[in-house]
Amino acid sequence: MxxxxxxxxxxxxxxxxxxxxxxxxxxxxxxxxxxxxxxxxxxxxxxxxxxxxxxxxxxxxxxxxxxSLQFFLGFAGVVRALWNSVVVAVLTMILSIGIGAPAGYALSRFEFPGKATFRMLVLMTRAFPLPLLALPLAVMFIRVGLDDTVLGLALVHTTLAIPFAVLITFSIFSGIPIELEEAAWTLGCNRLQAFQKVVLPLVLPGITASAIFAFTISWNEVFAASVLTVENRTLTAFLLQSLSVSPMHLKFAGGAALVLPALIFIFAVRKYLFAMWGIANR
Amino acid sequence: MAEIVIKDVAKSFGAFTALHSIDLTIADQEFMVLLGASGCGKTTLLRIIAGLETPSQGEVWIGGHRVDRLPPRERGIAMVFQNYAVFPHLTVFENIAFGLRMKKVPQPEIDRRVSRTAELMHIEQLLKRYSGQLSGGQRQRVAVARALTMEPDVILMDEPLSNLDALLRLEMRAELKGVLAASKTTTIYVTHDQVEAMSLADRISVMNGGRIVQAATPVEVYRNPAARFVGSFIGNPPMNFIPAMKVGEGKWQVAGLTLDGPKADQDRLEFAIRPEDVTVTPGGLKATARVVEPLGAHTLVTCDVNGAPFRAVLESDLRVAPGDDLSLAPKSDRVRWFDPETTMAV
Known part of the structure; x- marks a missing residue:
């Protein structure tokens, strides 16, 4: 004991x-x-x-x-691929905000039947594995002539980015009290004017963040880019294609060219991305 | 001239009926307070008048124009919100000037009107600041100034003082009353605070369960409540109610005491009296003091009458201790009677 x-x-x-x-x-x-x-x-x-x-x-x-960097930039096709990446990413950014932000606004401001289902569906689009979609998409794009174009790829990237655009902008719009808009209406604004004069200035930083996030999603995407483009490759697809034949220093330089912009952008907008997941960062 | 007429206005949210057929006329330059507990429909009614909510039925007229289908900006109203709704991205000056800019008022006129209302609300020194740099009371002043600069026919206020601390609320209340009386606008003011309602209103509309129970002057509402709810909601401490039994034509037995009352058909009524309308006189209601709270000017005594709590506000020089037996005589002209079935006054 x-x-x-x-x-x-x-x-x-x-x-x-x-x-x-x-x-x-x-x-x-x-x-x-x-x-x-x-x-x-x-x-x-x-x-x-x-x-x-x-x-x-x-x-x-x-x-x-x-x-290494000089060699990378001088390598045949790199500049073109870099340019394609930028164009596709910018298009993705414009399309996903153009479509996603109104959806986010509607989700935060209006009550409509099927609202919960709609939110669920927006997330569900991410549930389909891209390889499953890429092949039928490639066939369809060839039929309508969108294959191997930056626009076609941007459309695919937009579908990938939209769920995030909708959810981020939804949380941003929800952060603006409806009373501010109502006050503007009573002070002589119609709905559009109230949006322009009151809501837009307040959400602009958040929308910018959401746009940059869409840009990075497109910038980093490699699978759809490899499947859907042949001549007009983006940088990711180009590097993947030339992986086996390129020297070590080209891979490193290419990797850095891909990682750094994304890293800088995400770092710049981290506050809004945390807000999206409901984590306060103050 | 902006008389407001509300005809048969009702509002449902799905299966929930927030307002049941409201009829109300508010005279030009009148200060009308909508008073009620939360969820009684007072804010919904205000928002319908503002145009922020569409009524399910009925008509709203402001200054002789039917407005219930017009957007808020075409109704000649200005509104002060509970959480102030001061635009955070604009300076105080631009906040106050916002409505004038929308109306394309020339700049010199804007400067003149903004500085005048800023002076009126004592915020001249804050004009360059942003709302993040203001206290709650200052934000409230900006919100009121923003509404006043519009020189509207009607000012709508949705619990404008409820977010302020008690002392500031008292100060702002008096100031609001002065400013709004001078502005000669029709005012509709929503509150759940009966003291605020009593002190500000020309008339109070007491609301309960989506209906206006009584619309009358503060004193009338206090002295002659139209329904049991009004008597129990207004007044602190509230009215006392005791069941009464008919013992003869116009004779009612109340807690063992026979009193003269209305000649009604009902067998049972409810006897009601305000706590301050009883005196300690022999031959009154038999009461046993339970809790004695000296409040300085008066003493609040909570007693047992007929097994139910009964509050009496008595002279403070009267010596009462818990357990004492008292005889509380109601002042006969202050006694009110309610029908327990309909809860309306008899």
Whole structure:
């Protein structure tokens, strides 16, 4: 009896706290490394000369040699692919906001039959695997002449981006009290004027964020781009196609060209993306 | 001239009926308060007059024009919202000038009118600020100034003081009354606060369950409630009610006391008296004091009469202790009677 009680001495609370703290910090460091180390390697290799990329030993600090980047930009088809990526992403951005923002406004302001179902359906569009859709789409696009065009690809990317555009703009519009609009109506505005003069200035930053998010979705998309385009490849599709034949430094430079814009954009609009998922970030 | 006439207005939200056939006339320059507990339909009625809600049936007339199908901007109204609705992306000046700009009023005229109302509401020094830099009371002033600058025929106010703290509310109440009386507009003011209603109104419309129970002057509503609900809702502490039994023509037995009452056909009525309308006089209602709360000017005594709580407001120099037996005589001209079936006054 007495032996058991001696062994059962409670540990001090501080000791337990310290252990928890260690676990927390270790977890944080691990997660950060998980994300940051590949990006770091990407940046180091991009900013090194082609010889350094393929040679040994590696250095941790880049030599700021732009040889790889120069080679990348000079590589046949890269500039065209980059341009295609930008055009498709911009088109996607315009289309998804043009269609998604009115839907988000309607969801936040009006009561209509089937509203809950509609919200569900918007999300459901993401439930279909893209490979399942890509083949019939390719056939259909060939029939109507949209195959291998930036517009055709932008349409597919728009379907991918719209659910996010609708849900983000829905949460943005919901953040604007309806009374502000009503006050504008009583002060001489019709619905459109109230929207222009009161709602639009208030939601513009959020809409911009949502547009940038649509841009990044299109920018990063590779599957539909590979299947639906042949000549007019976007950068992702182009790099995937030339993966087996291109030298190491081209892959690194291409990877950086893809990752950096997306990274910068998402970082710039993170506040609104958190808001979309209902996480306060203040 | 902006008389408001509401004819047979009703509103349903799906299966829920928010308003049952409201008829109400509000005279030009009158200060009408819509008073009721939350969910009684008072805000819905205000929003129908504003044009923010479409009535399911009935007509709304403002200044001799039928407006129930017109958008808010064509009704000659201005509205002050409960949460102020000051535009956060505009300065106070631009907020107040907003309606004038929509009307394409020339700039010198805008400057003149904005500075005049700003002065009236004591916010001249805030004109360059944004609403995020204002306190609740200041925002309220901006919202009122924005409505007043429009020089509307009708000002509609939806619980404008309910978000302010008690002291500020008292101050704003007095100020609003002065400013609105001087502006000579017709005002409709929604509140659930009976003190606010009593102190501001020319007339009070007491609403309950989507109906107007009584529309009368504050004193009339207080002294002669048209229904049991009005008596119990208005007045703090509320009216006392005791069941009464008919014991003869115009004679009613109330808690063992026989009183003169109305010559009614009913066998049972409800006797009602305001707490301040009883005196400690022999031969009154037999009461046992339970809780004694000295309030300075008066003493509030909660007693047992016939096994039910009964509140009396008595002179503060009267010495009463819990457990004391009292005889409370109702002032005969202040006694009211209600039909327990219809809850209406007899």
């Amino acid at each position: 007495s032996v058991a009680t001696v062994a059962d001495v409670p540990r001090p609370v501080a000791e337990v706290n310290a252990a928890g703290k260690f676990l927390f910090i270790a977890g944080t460091v691990l997660l950060c490394a998980w994300v940051l180390v590949p990006i770091y390697l990407l940046v180091v290799n991009t900013l090194s000369s082609p010889q350094e990329v393929s040679g040994f030993p590696k250095t941790a600090i880049p030599s700021f040699d732009f040889g």
